Amino acid sequence: xxxxxxxxxxxxxxxxxxxxxxxxxxxxxxxxxxxxxxxxxxxxxxxxxxxxxxxxxxxxxxxxxxxxxxxxxxxxxxxxxxxxxxxxxxxxxxxxxxxxxxxxxxxxxxxxxxxxxxxxxxxxxxxxxxxxxxxxxxxxxxxxxxxxxxxxxxxxxxxxxxxxxxxxxxxxxxxxxxxxxxxxxxxxxxxxxxxxxxxxxxxxxxxxxxxxxxxxxxxxxxxxxxxxxxxxxxxxxxxxxxxxxxxxxxxxxxxxxxxxxxxxxxxxxxxxxxxxxxxxxxxxxxxxxxxxxxxxxxxxxxxxxxxxxxxxxxxxxxxxxxxxxxxxxxxxxxxxxxxxxxx
Amino acid sequence: xxxxxxxxxxxxxxxxxxxxxxxxxxxxxxxxxxxxxxxxxxxxxxxxxxxxxxxxxxxxxxxxxxxxxxxxxxxxxxxxxxxxxxxxxxxxxxxxxxxxxxxxxxxxxx
Numbered sequence: 001x002x003x004x005x006x007x008x009x010x011x012x013x014x015x016x017x018x019x020x021x022x023x024x025x026x027x028x029x030x031x032x033x034x035x036x037x038x039x040x041x042x043x044x045x046x047x048x049x050x051x052x053x054x055x056x057x058x059x060x061x062x063x064x065x066x067x068x069x070x071x072x073x074x075x076x077x078x079x080x081x082x083x084x085x086x087x088x089x090x091x092x093x094x095x096x097x098x099x100x101x102x103x104x105x106x107x108x109x110x111x112x113x114x115x116x117x118x119x120x121x122x123x124x125x126x127x128x129x130x131x132x133x134x135x136x137x138x139x140x141x142x143x144x145x146x147x148x149x150x151x152x153x154x155x156x157x158x159x160x161x162x163x164x165x166x167x168x169x170x171x172x173x174x175x176x177x178x179x180x181x182x183x184x185x186x187x188x189x190x191x192x193x194x195x196x197x198x199x200x201x202x203x204x205x206x207x208x209x210x211x212x213x214x215x216x217x218x219x220x221x222x223x224x225x226x227x228x229x230x231x232x233x234x235x236x237x238x239x240x241x242x243x244x245x246x247x248x249x250x251x252x253x254x255x256x257x258x259x260x261x262x263x264x265x266x267x268x269x270x271x272x273x274x275x276x277x278x279x280x281x282x283x284x285x286x287x288x289x290x291x292x293x294x295x296x297x298x299x300x301x302x303x304x305x306x307x308x309x310x311x312x313x314x315x316x317x318x319x320x321x322x323x324x325x326x327x328x329x330x331x332x333x334x335x336x337x338x339x340x341x342x343x
Numbered sequence: 344x345x346x347x348x349x350x351x352x353x354x355x356x357x358x359x360x361x362x363x364x365x366x367x368x369x370x371x372x373x374x375x376x377x378x379x380x381x382x383x384x385x386x387x388x389x390x391x392x393x394x395x396x397x398x399x400x401x402x403x404x405x406x407x408x409x410x411x412x413x414x415x416x417x418x419x420x421x422x423x424x425x426x427x428x429x430x431x432x433x434x435x436x437x438x439x440x441x442x443x444x445x446x447x448x449x450x451x452x453x
Contacts, residue, residue, distance in 0.1 A: 160418060203414070210415040214386065218416050260354075 001060040001169070003069040004244060011247050012067065014298040020246065021325040026259055029327045036268045041277070041321040046313070048279040050097040050338070051076065051084055052295060053106040055284065058134045061155075061168045063202065063245040065296050068101040075101075078108045080286040083308035085115050091313060097279075097338065099126040099292060104138060117148040124151045126338075129179040130172055142186045151196040152188055153235065153338075154180075159222040163204045180229040189231040197230075200340075202237045206254035208261060208333050212236040212341045235340030238262075240293050240329040262328040270335025273342040276321050282308060290321045291330075292338070299324065353403040386415040393422060394429040 005012040011020075033039035054075030057068035088096060096116045103109055103125060116123050125145065132141050145152055154176070158164050161173035168176075180189075180197075187193030199219060203209050216234035223229045239245045241259060249255040276290040280301075286308040289295035299322045305312035335342030360367030378388050389412045396404030412422055 158418075163418070205413070207410050207414045210386075214384075215416045 001062075001069070003055075003060065003067045003071050004247065005067055006069070006071040009247065011243060014296065017242055017246055018297060018324060020250070021241065024256060024259065026263055026325060029323050029325055029331075032263075032266050032328075032331075033271060033323070036271065038268075038271055039323075041274075041323060043317055043319065043321065044277045046091075046093055046278065046280050046317055048095045048097050048275075049084070049088060049093045049282065050099060050279055050292060051081075051112075051282045052099050052101070052284055052292060053103040053109060053112075054101045056105045057101040057128065058105070058131055059102070059128055059169055059172065061244075062248060063167055063239050065240050065243045065245065065293060066101060067243050067296070072101065074284050075106045076108075076284040076286075078111070080282075080284075080308060081108055081112045081115075083286060083311070084282060085112075085119065087308060087311050087313075088116065088119055088121060094122055095124060096121045097124040097126070099338075102128050102131045104131050104141060110144060113144070113148050113150060117150075122151065123148060124153055126153050126155075128168075129154045129156070129176040132179040132182055133175055139182075142183050142188065145183075146186045146188070146195055149195065151198070152183060153198045153200060155200045155202070156180075156219075157200075157202055157204050159219050159226075167204045177223075177227050177229060180223075180227075180231070184229055189229070196232050198233045198235055199231050200235045200237055202239050206239075206249060206252065206258045208265060209236045209238055209336075209341075211334060233340070235338070236334070236336070237338070237340065238329050238332055238336035240326050242293060242326050243296055259325075259328070262332040265332040266328065267331055267333060267335060267343055269343040270333070270341075271331040273335060273337075274327075274330045275337035275339065275342070276330075279338070280316060288316070290319075293326055293329070294322055294324075297324065297326065348402050350403075350406065353407065356403070386412070386417065389415050390417060390421065390425045394425040397426050397429040398433060 003012070010016040030039055033041055052066070055066055055068045055072035056070070056075055057072065058070060060069035098112070100106070104127065113123060113125070127141070131138050133139070155168070156164060156176055157167045164173040164176065165171065183197055184190060187195045189195070189197035201209060201215055201219070209215070212234060215236055219234050220231070223231070241249060241255070241262070249258050276294070279291060281289040281292050281295050283289060283295050288301045288306055288308065289299065290301055300306045301316065302320050302322060303315050304310065305315045330336050357371070378385060389408055392404065393408040393412050396408050409422065
């Protein structure tokens with residue numbers, strides 16, 4: 001499967017996606033926030049510095065909001081990483097969240113982890129699992145992660161091969177299980193090891209996710225029973241109606257019903273706890289965004305501090321968060337964030 | 344094209360209260376209570392609802408409880424097994440009356 005960009009699909013342009021999201025007459029998200037006194041939405045602080053190291057990936061998943069894949073070449077340079085490290089050195093931000101694409105494919109990935117680790121930061125790496133066994137040069141990633149106490153967060157949309165492979169590609173499930181075993185072997189996901197290994201569930205289709213606790217219990221039971229693998233927590237995430245998932249929704253005739261479901265499930269408690277209130281997202285080219293989804297829609301932060309080279313912590317802490325119709329994805333039902341359900 | 348069943352009508356279910364509010368309120372309160380987590384889990388109740396939906400052949404209920412069981416983490420295999428439970432009970436309900444037929448046949452015939 002090729003990325004939308006390689007296909008020359010209209011949705012490879014963020015403006016086309018935003019046009020689609022705004023043309024059906026759905027109630028504007030801003031109005032929903034106005035009704036509960038949350039507009040304009042402001043940050044509560046900047047606790048998480050989420051760096052997107054690039055769109056390059058060894059997988060091409062059906063729902064990917066990044067439109068990542070082997071045909072994407074955009075990656076963060078060491079110069080941009082250095083700007084980020086300088087910001088982190090001067091700030092009290094404790095968590096650095098690395099994502100992609102497959103962040104490990106960035107040639108400066110290990111250097112960045114070592115430097116961020118030397119600053120004493122807690123590092124999260126969003127690892128797609130299959131990168132670990134994709135090539136010999138990645139086989140020692142579990143040991144490298146362990147050395148720097150990196151928290152590993154990995155997508156596994158289901159504990160069955162059928163569902164996982166439909167979303168992430170043929171054979172991905174078996175390779176993911178193999179990678180999980182390698183992570184378990186160095187202590188990841190094993191109680192008492194201090195090495196955190198969390199999985200991410202997102203629905204394999206146009207439905208909302210169910211409650212995190214019961215899904216986590218299913219995952220733990222089934223993965224242990226069938227494959228002998230372990231992990232710490234399951235983060236449940238709602239699929240955002242952007243990029244490839246937006247294309248799927250339209251192609252499958254599910255778009256209007258899915259949007260309506262998200263809107264009807266609007267939850268004020270989830271709205272007050274959205275991740276953009278304590279997270280700053282940095283694009284591969286150094287531009288700043290309120291979240292990774294805004295980044296993919298090219299909705300930069302408001303204000304004059306829009307790039308790591310002009311980082312103004314105070315201005316960013318007081319910015320007004322940029323909203324659009326896709327934001328319904330984070331406020332539906334039990335809420336959704338990179339750390340799972342929010343309410 | 345006009346049909347007896349319109350998927351859009353499911354969204355209007357709550358409007359049955361426009362003609363008789365008190366009974367509708369009582370029904371929806373009861374409905375909500377029934378599907379809460381109890382001695383049976385919400386997931387088990389949803390699978391029962393899916394099987395019953397097939398027995399009463401309600402397309403609204405089939406759509407609604409297909410989504411609901413999937414959202415609650417059921418697999419496609421579990422959904423189909425629930426439908427087979429409905430099918431087995433329906434088929435069994437017909438066949439068990441075969442005993443009545445046999446009784447009558449034996450009574451009538453030499």
